[in-house]
Amino acid sequence: MPAVSRSLEDLRMQVGTWRQQGLSIAFVPTMGALHAGHLSLVTLAAQKADRIVASIFVNPKQFAAHEDLDTYPRHEAQDLAKLAAAGCDLAFLPQATQMYPAGYTTAVTVENLSTDLCGVSRPHFFGGVATVVCKLLNQCQPDVAIFGEKDFQQLQVIKRMVRDLDMPVQIEGGPIIREADGLAMSSRNAYLTANERKSAGMLNVIMKNVITKARAGDSVEMALRQARESLLQEGFDTVDYLEMRREDDLSLISIDRLKAAEMDQARLFAAAIIGKTRLIDNMPLAPHPDHSDL
Structure with missing residues (x-):
């Protein structure tokens, strides 16, 4: 199994140790329920940096009240085993109360790119994504972060956020992985x-x-x-x-x-x-x- 951090302090301690050793860090954020598409991003991350951190966090900020937050698949043990097999070095598994403690009021909004396509039927979605990704990038402080191209609009939103906020991280897109009949894995x-x-x-x-x-x-x-x-x-x-x-x-x-x-x-x-x-x-x-x- 990869090492597991469930607190920001543990995450930063491990990343800090690698930094002191002169090692580069790649980050793969996920919501768990991992499949071959996610794992391909871990494989790509291994080509970009010396150490790989993957997060598993089902982000409540990107779900509307009528959506599937409560029923979204969660398979922690299986996910950790898959990350280990893919070569992940550290899994970050925060709780919602850690990410959004009592009194939390800050949100990140990326204008224009968020309003069309999925932004029409899910107007809450990209604000939730931008907010959590901004937090995760600040928490992990990687050299490069990998996102799947299946969520291409999300990828562009994150690239714009990183550019606009002068965040010192390279954003890379990983190709869509498909089932035998061509259905995009999800x-x-x-x-x-x-x-x-x-x-x-x-x-x-x-x-x-x-x-x-x-x-x-x-x-x-x-x-x-x-x-x-x-x-x-x-x-x-x-x-x-x-x-x-x-x-x-x-x-x-x-x-x-x-x-x-x-x-x-x-x-x-x-x-x-x-x-x-x-x-x-x-x-x-x-x-x-x-x-x-x-």
């Missing part, structure tokens, strides 16, 4: 019934079809409209959004037929609900070796 996939899980695998297939059409010079608007209809036909209850946006500032792309120059910065974003589960995914339009199957 802790919430465990909520899916057998039938829902079968339909969920069509999300990435339909998204790839949109990208193929856009690369061929077809109408993006028509491809998106057909994709929304296909998702509903495949069993999704609601399409929260399916949009083409720029990667850097997440602004909406209004050009209907994309040229090569637009594709270099274009990314397709999707969020759809099936049963009680909200799934998100994203894919770049520019051809990439990791996306040769598109």
